[in-house]
Amino acid sequence: MxxxxxxxxxxxxxxxxxxxxxxxxxxxxxxxxxxxxxDNDKIKIDIKDTDRPDLWSVExxxxxxxxxxxxxxxxxxxxxxxxxxxxxxxxxxxxxRPLTACGVVKNLNIDENILSQIIQLQxxxxxxFGRNRKEVAIGIYNLDKIKPPIKYTTVKPDEIKFVPLDYxxxxxxxxxxxxxxxGKEFGHLLKDCKEYPIFIDSDNNVLSMPPIINSNYSGxxxxxxxxxxxxxxxxxxxxxxxxxxxxxxxxxxxxxxxxSVKIIYPNNSIITPDLAPKKTFVDVDYINxxxxxxxxxxxxxxxxxxxxxxPELKGNKIELLYPSYRQDILHQxxxxxxxxxxFGYNKITPTIPKLPTVGSIDKLEQxxxxxxxxxxxxxxxEIMSYILTNKKNLFDKMRLExxxxxxxLNPISMNFNVFxxxxxxxxxxxxxRNKHVxxxxxxxxxxxxxxxxxxxxxxxxxxxxxACAITNNEVNYSEASSILDALxxxxxxxxxxxxxxxxxxxxxxxxxxxxxxxxxxxIGEFCPKVLENFNLETPVVGxxxxxxxxxxxx
Amino acid sequence: MYELTEEGKKYLKxxxxxxxxxxxxxxxxxxxxxxxxxxxFNIALQWAKKNNWVKIEKGILKLTEKxxxxxxxxxxxxxxxxxxxxxLNKKEADILLKRNLIRKITKEEIEAKKxxxxxxxxxxxxxxxxxxxxxxxxxxxxxxxxxxxxxxxxKQPYNRFLFEVKxxxxxxxxKEMRGPLIETEFWNFDALFQPQNHSARDWTDTYQLKYPxxxxxxxxxxxxxxxxxxxNGWITGSKGWGYKWNSEKAARLMPRAHDTAxxxxxxxxxxxxxxxxxxxxxxxxCFRPDVIDSTHSLEFYQLGGFVIAENLTFKDLxxxxxxxxxxxxxxxxxxxxxxxxxxxxPSVQLSAKHPKLGWIEFGGAGIFREELTKPLGIDIPVIAWxxxxxxxxxxxxxxxxxxxxxxxxxxxxxxxxxxxCQQ
Numbered sequence: 001m002x003x004x005x006x007x008x009x010x011x012x013x014x015x016x017x018x019x020x021x022x023x024x025x026x027x028x029x030x031x032x033x034x035x036x037x038x039d040n041d042k043i044k045i046d047i048k049d050t051d052r053p054d055l056w057s058v059e060x061x062x063x064x065x066x067x068x069x070x071x072x073x074x075x076x077x078x079x080x081x082x083x084x085x086x087x088x089x090x091x092x093x094x095x096x097r098p099l100t101a102c103g104v105v106k107n108l109n110i111d112e113n114i115l116s117q118i119i120q121l122q123x124x125x126x127x128x129f130g131r132n133r134k135e136v137a138i139g140i141y142n143l144d145k146i147k148p149p150i151k152y153t154t155v156k157p158d159e160i161k162f163v164p165l166d167y168x169x170x171x172x173x174x175x176x177x178x179x180x181x182x183g184k185e186f187g188h189l190l191k192d193c194k195e196y197p198i199f200i201d202s203d204n205n206v207l208s209m210p211p212i213i214n215s216n217y218s219g220x221x222x223x224x225x226x227x228x229x230x231x232x233x234x235x236x237x238x239x240x241x242x243x244x245x246x247x248x249x250x251x252x253x254x255x256x257x258x259x260s261v262k263i264i265y266p267n268n269s270i271i272t273p274d275l276a277p278k279k280t281f282v283d284v285d286y287i288n289x290x291x292x293x294x295x296x297x298x299x300x301x302x303x304x305x306x307x308x309x310x311p312e313l314k315g316n317k318i319e320l321l322y323p324s325y326r327q328d329i330l331h332q333x334x335x336x337x338x339x340x341x342x343f344g345y346n347k348i349t350p351t352i353p354k355l356p357t358v359g360s361i362d363k364l365e366q367x368x369x370x371x372x373x374x375x376x377x378x379x380x381x382e383i384m385s386y387i388l389t390n391k392k393n394l395f396d397k398m399r400l401e402x403x404x405x406x407x408x409l410n411p412i413s414m415n416f417n418v419f420x421x422x423x424x425x426x427x428x429x430x431x432x433r434n435k436h437v438x439x440x441x442x443x444x445x446x447x448x449x450x451x452x453x454x455x456x457x458x459x460x461x462x463x464x465x466x467a468c469a470i471t472n473n474e475v476n477y478s479e480a481s482s483i484l485d486a487l488x489x490x491x492x493x494x495x496x497x498x499x500x501x502x503x504x505x506x507x508x509x510x511x512x513x514x515x516x517x518x519x520x521x522x523i524g525e526f527c528p529k530v531l532e533n534f535n536l537e538t539p540v541v542g543x544x545x546x547x548x549x550x551x552x553x554x
Numbered sequence: 555m556y557e558l559t560e561e562g563k564k565y566l567k568x569x570x571x572x573x574x575x576x577x578x579x580x581x582x583x584x585x586x587x588x589x590x591x592x593x594x595f596n597i598a599l600q601w602a603k604k605n606n607w608v609k610i611e612k613g614i615l616k617l618t619e620k621x622x623x624x625x626x627x628x629x630x631x632x633x634x635x636x637x638x639x640x641x642l643n644k645k646e647a648d649i650l651l652k653r654n655l656i657r658k659i660t661k662e663e664i665e666a667k668k669x670x671x672x673x674x675x676x677x678x679x680x681x682x683x684x685x686x687x688x689x690x691x692x693x694x695x696x697x698x699x700x701x702x703x704x705x706x707x708x709k710q711p712y713n714r715f716l717f718e719v720k721x722x723x724x725x726x727x728x729k730e731m732r733g734p735l736i737e738t739e740f741w742n743f744d745a746l747f748q749p750q751n752h753s754a755r756d757w758t759d760t761y762q763l764k765y766p767x768x769x770x771x772x773x774x775x776x777x778x779x780x781x782x783x784x785x786n787g788w789i790t791g792s793k794g795w796g797y798k799w800n801s802e803k804a805a806r807l808m809p810r811a812h813d814t815a816x817x818x819x820x821x822x823x824x825x826x827x828x829x830x831x832x833x834x835x836x837x838x839x840c841f842r843p844d845v846i847d848s849t850h851s852l853e854f855y856q857l858g859g860f861v862i863a864e865n866l867t868f869k870d871l872x873x874x875x876x877x878x879x880x881x882x883x884x885x886x887x888x889x890x891x892x893x894x895x896x897x898x899x900p901s902v903q904l905s906a907k908h909p910k911l912g913w914i915e916f917g918g919a920g921i922f923r924e925e926l927t928k929p930l931g932i933d934i935p936v937i938a939w940x941x942x943x944x945x946x947x948x949x950x951x952x953x954x955x956x957x958x959x960x961x962x963x964x965x966x967x968x969x970x971x972x973x974x975c976q977q
Contacts, residue, residue, distance in 0.1 A: 290935070332791060336899075379705075
């Protein structure tokens, strides 16, 4: 969700109406926005829609609000003059970053505020919509320092040198990737490329090295800049056209004059930007079916005009033209939402659906709650731990051989990079953090563990477990076995204990818990070495049972 | 142990009646009529006769030779009486018991007896059994100081909160859904019409697994429909996302990133027959690689689900959210904001004015896109909803740091008041 900063004064001027903060809070909803914070004239706005880059600028927000509260409705009109500027695309770019769409905006009066808005929009579009410059990188230049025709080509890593933006010395592309802040940040986008993309003019002045950095010569836009050249590079035209159209229309709303350029690809050529409106339609009945608003056709058309469409009623259909900067309309549904937004979410009277349904809690959850109740009856404190843990806790500290477990490739922390396979290590970890707290200590946990199960759809299976651990100066095995016995008797389960050996427990003080000869858990007194590994200084006894087996044997 | 009966005590003090009798006879023979006037005449005569100490001749009681001798010797029974305090053997005791001069007493009685007349601390079972409690005084306690600290077993407060939320949602007619902690991207994203190049699916926004890497896709028919919908909209009336859908990416495994991953499984009918009309919910743990801080926990719970019925509209969706605000935040003061989820359209965010917290973002909802429902075989509207429960939990538990929901602090757990999830 992009958050943008705007000047209230600027926003009101663009809307053409002076609005109080309270009024702005209301009308900002038309742009799917919400005011995040206010600092004098500066307002931070969260724009909820991650598919509408046209709303991520003060100009775009104003455009969307204006049509709802003034008479300036319908399709916004932009005229595009054609300029003689040509961009020649070298086929060498095919291997690195094959496509570009470019445009020119002239006659701008850029002030400090407008400049920061341009930069903000460029960053948001390339960042959020352009997937951190992967799908779309945007360069903005001082057109007056460029001598067309412009070439989009590639160079070898050491082939040329230029001064990157806000830098003093010349660097080669290779040096930029190694040394420059932006090179380090975005260099991964050119990983494995033998040559790097470059825009260069006919005076051999470098414009930029997309998607990394502009040159300081022509790629620096200031308050004195009047005429802009804008390029977008990437892999799919649908993203590039949207990004370019969003940029140039925002600047046109500032009074700029849009001019198109000709881009000559090895096999064809295109003219960009293309601001011709797009076409679609919506069924009248569908709008009412989804919205429940019972609108007349006329009301629908009014609301659509306020949402910047140009509607034309054709029987039970409304044919629509909509602005070229929108690429988010995939389905009639998307249009219905625009109608409802124009109507105003908070003007609708909600109807609470009355449906004859019966609620229920899942059996296993219900059963878990019953077991929890019994355990609490023994005076044990319930705890809740993370399901994520590490192999050291699960295996090493418990004196077990490491096994294959579900492991995360990109963990936030190496302490939390695998899914637990049993609960007892978590209980010991918990006790180790509470050594200073009054004894005796008795705790239990009911929770899921994840085991590898190659047969399953997800190659894993979740198992609900119950485990308890008790520690005190003179705790012994029988305290655990008494609780186990009482627990199982209270849920009407016949079980057997069978002596076993387990490296986590003291030899001769550990048993398997069997139901119908099937092992469903383990009980014992923890081996002193395990206690040492968890830095525990009092004996600990405990058990762990498979809760689902208990449920199924009830 | 034994003690003297009243009779025993008397005899110990005054002498046994048969001894007293023969002592008198030694002084002077007495007529039967005179003897009758003596104290305990019957007993005295009975035992004197039994011992062959006396004989009656013509109405006169006389000592026998044995009787004369007895007046000079120690008398066994009397000796035993004197020994009672020190202890008797069985033979000795039997003799006295037969004559009711002693009786058996219990240890408790002895203990209780010691306390008689005293001020005591504890009321003992001995005192109650022997009735000696009547003879003691109870030392008053300082009843105004608080007791020693003890810790009852308790539910983990967050878990209690979650279960109470669950009960409440069930009372509103919702059925619980469950799904796996490890999901294929297919169910977590693709079935929800989230394009494979969507930023939410980026490395930085989702966990990926080192092992196991890939799961299995569901039946081919369903996969083909989802693929076609992503690529060109299939028959859903959508343009689709317009890219080449990759089944290998869809089969990748990941920890469940949101509760909505469960809904398409149920909608598809793979989890059993879907009830229509139906109201479903899940309250499950989810995982996202957020930077961990006071507002982001490594693991978190999400409450969400869907409502399916013929003719549901956007107005019903708002009504559903309103109901949640009333039930969970205790307020009818609500405000709706437009919102965006890749899988719903239209989408709404609900803000509710909580009586104590003020305006909070409380949840979101939307109508599932047809690109999602049609491939799953659903042709009627499905409202998807989700509520932020963690914020409410933190408020109810009085904690500032979300990580404390999974606290590892035993002292805090022991001392935390048991809080009810308030209406």
